[in-house]
Amino acid sequence: MKNRSLISINDFTRAEHIRILELAGAFENNPRQRILQDYVVATLFFEPSTRTRLSFESAATRLGAKVIGFTDSSSSSVQKGESLRDTILTVSNYCDIIVMRHPREGSARFASEVAKVPVINAGDGANQHPTQTLLDMYSIRKTQGSLDNLNIAFVGDLKYGRTVHSLVQALCHYNTTFHFVSPLELKLPSAVKIDIKQRNLVYHQSTDLLEVIPKVDILYMTRIQKERFSDPLDYEKVKNAYILNNQMLDAAKPNLKILHPLPRVNEITTDVDGNPKAYYFTQALNGVFVRQALLASILGVVD
Amino acid sequence: MEREDIRKELKVSAIENGTVIDHIPSKNVFQVIKILNLSEYQDQVLIGNNLDSRKMGKKGIVKVSNKFFKSDEINKIALVAPSATLIIIRNFEVVEKKNVEVPDYAENIVKCFNPNCITNNEEIVTKFTVIDKKELKLRCHYCEKITARNNIAFR
Numbered sequence: 001m002k003n004r005s006l007i008s009i010n011d012f013t014r015a016e017h018i019r020i021l022e023l024a025g026a027f028e029n030n031p032r033q034r035i036l037q038d039y040v041v042a043t044l045f046f047e048p049s050t051r052t053r054l055s056f057e058s059a060a061t062r063l064g065a066k067v068i069g070f071t072d073s074s075s076s077s078v079q080k081g082e083s084l085r086d087t088i089l090t091v092s093n094y095c096d097i098i099v100m101r102h103p104r105e106g107s108a109r110f111a112s113e114v115a116k117v118p119v120i121n122a123g124d125g126a127n128q129h130p131t132q133t134l135l136d137m138y139s140i141r142k143t144q145g146s147l148d149n150l151n152i153a154f155v156g157d158l159k160y161g162r163t164v165h166s167l168v169q170a171l172c173h174y175n176t177t178f179h180f181v182s183p184l185e186l187k188l189p190s191a192v193k194i195d196i197k198q199r200n201l202v203y204h205q206s207t208d209l210l211e212v213i214p215k216v217d218i219l220y221m222t223r224i225q226k227e228r229f230s231d232p233l234d235y236e237k238v239k240n241a242y243i244l245n246n247q248m249l250d251a252a253k254p255n256l257k258i259l260h261p262l263p264r265v266n267e268i269t270t271d272v273d274g275n276p277k278a279y280y281f282t283q284a285l286n287g288v289f290v291r292q293a294l295l296a297s298i299l300g301v302v303d
Numbered sequence: 304m305e306r307e308d309i310r311k312e313l314k315v316s317a318i319e320n321g322t323v324i325d326h327i328p329s330k331n332v333f334q335v336i337k338i339l340n341l342s343e344y345q346d347q348v349l350i351g352n353n354l355d356s357r358k359m360g361k362k363g364i365v366k367v368s369n370k371f372f373k374s375d376e377i378n379k380i381a382l383v384a385p386s387a388t389l390i391i392i393r394n395f396e397v398v399e400k401k402n403v404e405v406p407d408y409a410e411n412i413v414k415c416f417n418p419n420c421i422t423n424n425e426e427i428v429t430k431f432t433v434i435d436k437k438e439l440k441l442r443c444h445y446c447e448k449i450t451a452r453n454n455i456a457f458r
Contacts, residue, residue: 008447083425083426084421084425085425085426102421103419104419104420104421104424104446105417105419105420105421105445105446105447105448106415106420106421106422106443106444106445106446106447107421107445109421109444109445110421110422110425110427110445124421124446125419125446126419127446127447127448128447191449
């Protein structure tokens with residue numbers, strides 16, 4: 001994967017995904033190695049994302065790399081009207097790899113075509129967020145032993161949830177049975193179902209969370225965002241329908257794990273946090289190992 | 304040829320050698336001219352628009368003297384004029400007639416319908432993969448969103 005950009009989850013093959021997950025496992029066992037001391041990682045956050053940025057910076061720092069960058073566009077030359085092209089051309093002189101988050105869809109692909117160094121997409125608008133997808137895959141594989149033949153439920157905002165779309169795409173390579181649980185207004189878009197249908201995979205759609213819980217190995221919860229609704233009344237109608245509490249997990253399979261891309265607002269009540277099925281904070285930790293694996297393999301320090 | 308057809312045909316003079324692009328939807332004639340870069344063409348170009356057509360109601364026609372397009376060059380216009388027919392003329396005679404075919408890729412012709420796509424916010428050449436030729440669905444190389452026939456627009 002040396003010198004390759006990671007923009008979309010489909011840029012890497014199934015075998016390459018697995019290789020990254022295996023490397024991430026090695027970093028989990030030995031997270032502090034100074035193998036990137038000679039490297040500079042630029043984190044360009046054109047819109048703020050504390051979690052993703054800190055996770056990348058933690059990954060880079062624990063491998064000994066120097067991190068430079070900005071945390072939102074108001075503190076960069078974008079404010080002065082500089083084009084993305086010029087920003088990327090300039091910054092690629094200063095670093096060995098660029099990690100970028102940008103509010104426009106397609107910005108990361110464009111940056112990777114302009115930059116002289118590889119680019120890792122840390123989120124381009126509503127489009128892709130492949131490192132989140134990889135850490136989700138890592139968490140599923142680690143807790144279930146394998147990615148193959150699992151029953152996976154996606155709950156909440158399936159229409160706009162970028163993490164859901166990418167993870168569904170990626171899981172289509174693993175004979176997954178999908179359970180989509182959402183209000184009708186926030187159903188999975190048909191464009192995302194194309195991949196599922198092409199592979200003749202089974203999927204179920206439901207509005208009832210309780211009915212789905214006993215059937216699945218992974219419960220992937222998402223936040224229903226108020227700003228997605230043009231009519232605030234529509235939001236009020238659905239906002240409490242998909243809240244998971246501890247009691248609802250009574251009928252769950254013993255191997256069930258609950259994932260969430262975070263931040264959580266109220267869609268998982270805090271009484272679930274103590275349940276061994278709650279995995280979302282460990283999932284966030286896994287993000288550091290996956291990002292270490294990506295930085296190290298793209299910079300060519302590991303194979 | 305029926306009398307009515309002859310009369311219509313004569314509204315735009317005949318060319319001795321070259322290509323006639325017929326059955327262009329009237330609203331897209333100038334788009335076709337733009338795509339084929341005919342404003343830079345030094346030989347004769349005859350343009351007729353809003354001509355009566357039994358097939359289409361109104362149509363446009365473009366006649367380009369001494370120009371025989373390569374298929375990838377001409378197929379680009381299928382995105383704006385899928386109904387277009389190409390007529391190759393030599394010595395005032397029709398030597399070949401064919402339809403245009405939707406290409407596999409479209410570069411810098413189509414505008415991405417996603418307003419938040421980077422191509423609508425920076426100076427970037429748009430690139431699309433045609434994923435469905437019949438329904439005309441194009442996937443943006445940058446934002447990965449699909450622009451379909453009903454929301455297609457041109458640069």
